[in-house]
Amino acid sequence: MHVAVIEENSVRAAILVDGLREAGITSVEVISSTDGLLRRLTAVDPDVIIIGLENPRRDVLEQMFQVSKVVSRPVAMFVDHTDTDMIAAAIDAGVSAYVVDGLRKDRVKPIVETAISRFNAFDRLQRELDAARSELAGRKVIERAKGILMKTRQVSEEEAYELLRRAAMNDKRKVADIAQSVVTAASLLEK
Amino acid sequence: MLSTEAEPSTPAGLDAGPVALRHNRRHAHVVRAGFIPLIDVAVLVAAAEQGFADREGIRLELIRDVSWSNIRDRLAFRQFDVAHALGPMPIASQLGIGSNPYPSFTPFALGRGGNAITLSVTLYREMAALAGLSGTEDALTNARALKSLIDRRQASGRKPLVFGMTYPFSSHNYEFRFWMAAGGIDPDRDVLMTVVPPPFTADAMAAGAIDGFCVNAPWNLIAVERGVGRVVATKRDIWPSSPEKVLAVRPDWAEANGETLSRLLVALDAAARWCDAPENVGDLAEMLADPAHVGVPADLFRSLLRGRFVVDPDGTSREIPDYLVFHGDLANFPWLSQARWVYSQMIRWGQASFSQEGLARVEAAYRPDLYRAALGGSATPIPLGESKPEGSVAGHSVSTRKGETRLSPDPFIDGRTFDPEAIPEYLAGFDIKRSGALGPVSE
Numbered sequence: 001m002h003v004a005v006i007e008e009n010s011v012r013a014a015i016l017v018d019g020l021r022e023a024g025i026t027s028v029e030v031i032s033s034t035d036g037l038l039r040r041l042t043a044v045d046p047d048v049i050i051i052g053l054e055n056p057r058r059d060v061l062e063q064m065f066q067v068s069k070v071v072s073r074p075v076a077m078f079v080d081h082t083d084t085d086m087i088a089a090a091i092d093a094g095v096s097a098y099v100v101d102g103l104r105k106d107r108v109k110p111i112v113e114t115a116i117s118r119f120n121a122f123d124r125l126q127r128e129l130d131a132a133r134s135e136l137a138g139r140k141v142i143e144r145a146k147g148i149l150m151k152t153r154q155v156s157e158e159e160a161y162e163l164l165r166r167a168a169m170n171d172k173r174k175v176a177d178i179a180q181s182v183v184t185a186a187s188l189l190e191k
Numbered sequence: 192m193l194s195t196e197a198e199p200s201t202p203a204g205l206d207a208g209p210v211a212l213r214h215n216r217r218h219a220h221v222v223r224a225g226f227i228p229l230i231d232v233a234v235l236v237a238a239a240e241q242g243f244a245d246r247e248g249i250r251l252e253l254i255r256d257v258s259w260s261n262i263r264d265r266l267a268f269r270q271f272d273v274a275h276a277l278g279p280m281p282i283a284s285q286l287g288i289g290s291n292p293y294p295s296f297t298p299f300a301l302g303r304g305g306n307a308i309t310l311s312v313t314l315y316r317e318m319a320a321l322a323g324l325s326g327t328e329d330a331l332t333n334a335r336a337l338k339s340l341i342d343r344r345q346a347s348g349r350k351p352l353v354f355g356m357t358y359p360f361s362s363h364n365y366e367f368r369f370w371m372a373a374g375g376i377d378p379d380r381d382v383l384m385t386v387v388p389p390p391f392t393a394d395a396m397a398a399g400a401i402d403g404f405c406v407n408a409p410w411n412l413i414a415v416e417r418g419v420g421r422v423v424a425t426k427r428d429i430w431p432s433s434p435e436k437v438l439a440v441r442p443d444w445a446e447a448n449g450e451t452l453s454r455l456l457v458a459l460d461a462a463a464r465w466c467d468a469p470e471n472v473g474d475l476a477e478m479l480a481d482p483a484h485v486g487v488p489a490d491l492f493r494s495l496l497r498g499r500f501v502v503d504p505d506g507t508s509r510e511i512p513d514y515l516v517f518h519g520d521l522a523n524f525p526w527l528s529q530a531r532w533v534y535s536q537m538i539r540w541g542q543a544s545f546s547q548e549g550l551a552r553v554e555a556a557y558r559p560d561l562y563r564a565a566l567g568g569s570a571t572p573i574p575l576g577e578s579k580p581e582g583s584v585a586g587h588s589v590s591t592r593k594g595e596t597r598l599s600p601d602p603f604i605d606g607r608t609f610d611p612e613a614i615p616e617y618l619a620g621f622d623i624k625r626s627g628a629l630g631p632v633s634e
Contacts, residue, residue, distance in 0.1 A: 056388035
């Protein structure tokens with residue numbers, strides 16, 4: 001069983017390859033460069049191709065399957081229309097798979113399921129990273145807002161934070177959002 | 192999604208008053224629409240941004256995507272309710288061809304025009320020198336000049352030219368092939384056809400990966416602006432009525448949301464009318480330029496919307512009135528005859544075979560009945576028929592509920608006409624086609 005993974009993001013590709021190895025798939029080829037896609041695919045001759053939905057080359061790939069004389073064997077999306085739950089899960093996870101016609105369903109299923117779970121795992125990782133980044137940015141803006149309040153209202157650091165916290169509670173917003181408003185307002189008032 | 196029971200009892204027409212309007216907004220039906228960044232998403236953008244959807248109690252959420260395959264799959268698997276799609280996509284889906292063909296249909300075309308064929312400047316200069324072109328030739332002359340050049344390249348054993356389009360089931364694929372074949376070029380034997388996503392077309396040309404492409408606006412102009420491309424034909428030169436983008440709808444969603452779909456069509460009709468008005472060109476260009484929509488400079492859209500643009504990096508420009516039509520000439524009506532023309536081209540190039548059963552499926556893809564039901568009360572003239580002869584030099588006259596309407600001329604580049612009742616005869620008249628075109632597909 002040969003699997004080709006068309007993926008530009010090296011971290012996601014690594015996570016996926018890792019997952020496929022754990023599932024017992026050892027022949028995995030990552031195609032990251034978009035040039036020579038057809039040449040690479042012809043060389044690898046994969047049974048299953050995994051490609052993320054955010055990759056615009058999906059349309060390119062499907063055209064290659066249309067012109068069957070170019071690719072060695074015609075390829076169809078997933079296996080058939082019976083497993084719509086799995087296809088829906090794949091679309092939700094942002095992944096699509098193309099499978100050589102006639103390949104047994106039970107052989108394909110673990111590959112697609114692994115791809116779905118690894119795409120979801122990468123997504124979680126990405127979200128956590130974004131959250132950590134925005135928390136850091138939030139902390140910085142709170143520090144700046146406290147500084148502005150301490151200077152303009154002549155209060156202590158604790159009192160400045162208390163002002164922000166109370167305003168946030170009253171408005172049902174985050175302290176960081178209120179802090180951002182303070183910083184923006186201050187910059188508008190600056191000469 | 193709210194059920195139809197939650198529909199406000201007052202129809203949200205212009206006379207509904209501010210109370211009904213607020214009521215609508217609070218209970219707005221969310222409609223998620225997928226789209227690809229191209230100029231012909233204009234009607235959907237205007238519906239969302241200019242209050243046309245709002246007025247019908249709809250919150251239109253536009254979701255940008257990167258490939259037609261995604262549009263098809265995300266529509267099929269309920270991430271979108273409706274989508275900006277290529278006219279041939281619902282037809283392919285009903286015929287069960289292509290990858291993952293879950294059925295969709297269209298009750299509304301999103302306008303016409305915008306496509307163009309661009310060759311690399313190097314290729315154009317080579318053929319201009321060979322055929323003695325001055326730069327003002329028409330699209331057919333350009334196709335014939337390309338044919339002469341291809342013949343010469345073949346004789347001297349050079350590699351075949353590589354041409355890009357956007358999707359196997361697209362107006363671009365059929366128009367590019369139609370244009371080449373009109374000039375005597377066999378698109379499957381004389382050149383290599385490949386798919387290039389629209390935003391990559393200029394880069395691919397600059398890198399020498401492709402020698403030409405057919406794509407919608409603004410990507411042709413971007414290739415010209417970068418000095419790598421030369422526009423040699425536009426959709427208007429090939430067949431002005433060729434179905435371009437449509438609103439694709441998922442059948443089960445339409446079934447459960449009939450009233451919402453109907454209101455959406457009313458909103459789109461009003462938005463399309465707004466997009467056609469010359470005084471709105473500036474606003475529309477700004478909206479399209481927004482990075483959330485298409486994200487290229489508004490200037491480009493202004494010149495495209497006005498139909499005046501540069502076709503060659505040397506400064507040669509062309510003026511094409513009605514280069515883009517969003518509402519006029521009954522541009523939104525999903526003509527069954529146009530669906531049948533698309534079917535004829537699918538057969539011509541070996542994607543489908545001709546049968547009565549196939550015809551029935553093709554007609555399930557275009558739904559003039561839904562268009563008529565939704566817009567019966569509007570100011571838009573609604574054709575009484577669902578089919579017409581296509582490709583008229585004089586301009587076809589159509590009977591509507593508001594009397595006769597004369598449509599603009601829409602001749603085909605090869606001078607032939609299309610009788611929707613005579614597909615086999617139409618195909619028999621083409622010299623260049625796949626051999627299985629009239630029987631079972633063999634290639």
